[in-house]
Amino acid sequence: MANIEHDDTGFTCECGLRNEYPGYVQAHWSVRLSYSCACQRQYILYRGTVVKTSRESAEISDSEAFGD
Numbered sequence: 113m114a115n116i117e118h119d120d121t122g123f124t125c126e127c128g129l130r131n132e133y134p135g136y137v138q139a140h141w142s143v144r145l146s147y148s149c150a151c152q153r154q155y156i157l158y159r160g161t162v163v164k165t166s167r168e169s170a171e172i173s174d175s176e177a178f179g180d
């Protein structure tokens with residue numbers, strides 16, 4: 113549920129590093145682009161939104177253990 117701070121020219125990674133969008137992001141505004149921060153975290157850039165891609169969510173949906 114991490115909200116990634118972003119604006120028209122870039123975003124701030126969870127590691128705290130500011131990433132300026134490369135030129136191709138503006139050129140492909142309506143295309144989903146994967147982007148990796150220097151810390152190896154991966155994001156999807158799409159129409160000015162930034163979504164972190166995580167494998168964790170896939171693991172969560174796998175867990176159905178409750179009522180122990």
Ligand SMILES: [Zn+2]
Nearest residue numbers: 125127149151
């Ligand atoms: Zn980072």
